[in-house]
Amino acid sequence: MLKVFGIDEDHPVEDVANVDRIGFFQAELRLALKSLDTIPSGHIYIIPIRLNACRIPEPLSPLHYVDMFPSWDNGLKKLLRSIDSQTLIQNKIRTVENEVRSNLNQEKYILLINDEPAAMSSIVDHWKLNGFRVDFAFSIPQAIESISNSLPTVVVSDLSH
Numbered sequence: 533m534l535k536v537f538g539i540d541e542d543h544p545v546e547d548v549a550n551v552d553r554i555g556f557f558q559a560e561l562r563l564a565l566k567s568l569d570t571i572p573s574g575h576i577y578i579i580p581i582r583l584n585a586c587r588i589p590e591p592l593s594p595l596h597y598v599d600m601f602p603s604w605d606n607g608l609k610k611l612l613r614s615i616d617s618q619t620l621i622q623n624k625i626r627t628v629e630n631e632v633r634s635n636l637n638q639e640k641y642i643l644l645i646n647d648e649p650a651a652m653s654s655i656v657d658h659w660k661l662n663g664f665r666v667d668f669a670f671s672i673p674q675a676i677e678s679i680s681n682s683l684p685t686v687v688v689s690d691l692s693h
Contacts, residue, residue, distance in 0.1 A: 561589070564578050575621055578595055580592045580595055582599045598611045641665045642666045644656065644667070644688050645672070652690060667682070667684070675689070
């Protein structure tokens with residue numbers, strides 16, 4: 533979600549908030565600032581927009597803001613770049629989330645590297661009961677080959693014997 537505020541001290545109308553006026557703008561600003569604590573660093577959540585040379589309220593002063601004066605076109609370009617930047621960040625996050633979901637939906641596959649697999653039979657039985665496919669490698673070269681060919685979800689090594 534992207535919050536955009538228009539700030540204009542000289543035109544206290546419904547769609548442009550007067551920063552010193554009591555009302556809904558103050559409540560919405562506090563709510564947005566509280567929500568800002570949950571937004572990861574580098575994300576754009578609030579964009580203060582100045583329609584003229586008014587002051588930026590103290591809680592918004594650390595944020596980057598967009599001036600729509602003296603050039604409306606330049607201000608609009610800056611605002612659109614900020615929105616495009618956040619959209620790009622959100623798209624990257626969705627791509628990573630989709631890849632993670634896709635990997636979770638794949639077969640759960642454990643490669644156990646062990647020179648005495650009988651010693652691990654109870655653990656292997658537990659894994660199988662929980663839906664894992666378990667394959668064995670009895671040496672490092674065999675493990676490397678299995679990893680290259682099969683891409684297991686997890687590799688467990690117990691060559692301590």
